[in-house]
Amino acid sequence: MHDMSAHAVHHGAPTSFIRKHIFSLDHKVIGKQYYALALVAVIVGMVLSWLMRLHLGFANFAIPGLHLLSKNGAPGDIMTPEYYLQLMTMHGTIMVFFVLTTAPFAAFGNFFLPIQTGAEDMPFPHFNMMSFWVTFTGFVILMASFFVSDGPTLGGWTQYAPLSAVGAVSGPGQGTGVVLWAFSIAFFCVGQLFGSLNFITTTLDMRCKGMSLMRLPLSAWAWFITSIMGLTAFAVLMPAVILLILDHIAGTSFFVASNLVINDSLLPHSGGSTLLWQHLFWFFGHPEVYIAIIPGMGIVSHILITNMRRPMLSHRVLIYSMGALAVLSYMVYGHHMFVSGMNPISSLAFSFPTLIITIPSTIVVLIWLGSLYGSKLRINSASLFALGFISMFISGGISGFFLAQPSIDILLHATYFVVGHFHLVMAVAAIFGIFGGTYFWFPKMTGRMMNESLGQLHFWLTFVGAYCIFMPFHYLGIAGNVRRYQAFVDDYLIPLIPVHKFITVAALATGAVQLIFIYNLIYSRFWGAPAPDNPWQGTSLEWSTATPPPHNNFGDKMPVVYHDPYQYSVEGASSDFIMQTSPEPVHSADEEK
């Protein structure tokens, strides 16, 4: 039974170190904890991608010290084919779950959703604390799989059955590694369910006086929509991984078919459905893509509006479009299974909403571009990364048009084209959203400014680097380069090896550029210039409170909201922005629409 009675107004400022910094109930501390977890996870995930790229670009490349990570996986510091797949699986799992879901949704959402809604805290702070620590435990379990005898699982982040369900007989990491992976994801699901519960209830019940739903900033709307998706999607992934665990430890046959012979062993399972896993997984998996990207859409909109000094062309249409993306994301999951042998009519049924979902995506992009057109955008690190997000989202989105059609997808499925598509549209775009959010909100989170020159340098190098890495993937895919190959020995693949070399160099260089960001983050945290309360002249509630915000967010006086969130360049106003808490009357035609 969930504890439903505790709510924010009941917990005072903590006094002990443990309550203040470790098992904190404060949503702001929990948000920072999530951010720190995502930062550690992204570094691990990036290093894994470096190792993979070195192996792909330069066959049999000896990576000094790799044998220390796995004696069997990298004898003589050269990666075995199996170990390549193990690192690839961990890269995908870490990035999708512990970075792309954790940072834009759980980290920024935890810190800023209550503040932007005018709440003192989340309504169930104990659940919120558990949410982080359960997620953290999931990450530790996943990392532990590096250190079991045969290493982590090699089945890919999608863990398709029957490979994922048959046990150690199918390869290194397919026994204990899969079980650890499944437990890790189960913990992650629980954490996100607790988080979503808090996010939804905060948005519905904890808003301050005057804060109607339409007065919420776009970032708050994005977190709200994402939390509804998280609540429904992770609640489905959870049973799927439970069934997977049972196939391993209880000998059940949910996902393993009869008479399966692997490595000369007849498996004792019978009658399992290999496609059942795909249905359950992708029912979660496709919404997960939007769980990763919608918070970025909200963050980017929020950043751009503040820097354009004018609202988006339509606040409401942007919200409705994000909502439409969320709803449609549940109806398209079958497009991941076009080549699974499904009935062509089913393919059509999934293809149609997949094409439809491009409509709200396009509306969102057009609103961004239309709003940017003619605006005098302030150029800073945050706004640059917001523009970068849009660029990546468009580039990656366009390839989605191709993949949405079964006839083309059959050719491109499981090639690097798909890898390029989802890395641009989901991964890099979301990462740009995280960077943008960091440069934008860092002053409020820490009380110090980040170095602007380093930020802009970081943007340009990352922007160019990301395109150098991921655009060639599309070319490789069209040339027929199948993904998940650990070496390219076929005649038709050999001419493509120089492209892989180029990508590897670009990946190493772009990864190294991130040291600028890490340096900026750490240096600014301790020695950056002190931040004013409202460094960007923003209007939403996070800028109306102290920097950094006090324990209960707003000090002695709870805010009262008088305006829509983005009152910029209002005619006749005393300055070029009117804060939501300002009682100054607004005579604009846009107000209170």
Place this chain on the structure above:
Amino acid sequence: MATVVHEPPKMDVDRLPSQGSGNGGWRNLVPASGDLRKVKDSSPPPASTGIWVALASITMTFAAFTSALVVRQGGARDWQHMALPPILYFNTLVIIASSFTLEISRRRIAAFMGGLQERAENPLRWLYITLSLGLLFVAGQIFAWHELVSQGLRFATNISYSFFYVLTIAHALHVSGGIGGLVRVIAKFNQRVLKRSTLDATSRYWHFMGALWVYLLVLLWLKL
């Protein structure tokens, strides 16, 4: 166990802005004139919304299990139909009865909190009866599993048994959570700090567990 309460427990009151967040309320639609004086401070307690959110999540989980069962059975040649242990029908009566006893208790406490009655007559008795029935239900489920295992019918015996164990154990774990919630309600009631929203949320959860069990029983009876 007869209890007479002489002073009212603390009640959930609408929060004022000075007392904390929450007056925005999900029904708080600002009038077109923007006049905040016309805004109704109608924020429901978070527990009221939170429990529905939690139940939605649990519904999704059991819907996923159900669809897994339907898909797995659809193409299965290895499916063996199983006879449900008879004690499940008794357990069904127990959990339905527990909903009634909890509702009696909830209404008595609610009437007392709302000032309709001066004294709450024996609400604790009905809470304890509910708790006992909940424990009896879980014990009954354990008995059912034990009965099957003693016949050699285990998790991996056949996929129908696998689903039986998965669904009934998942439900029993959720009921155990509800039992924890009941214990908490009783403890808070005894300390005179029970909030109406806590009581209502706990009882909604409990009724949901009863309804979910009836659904599962029908599903198991039809499909297994």
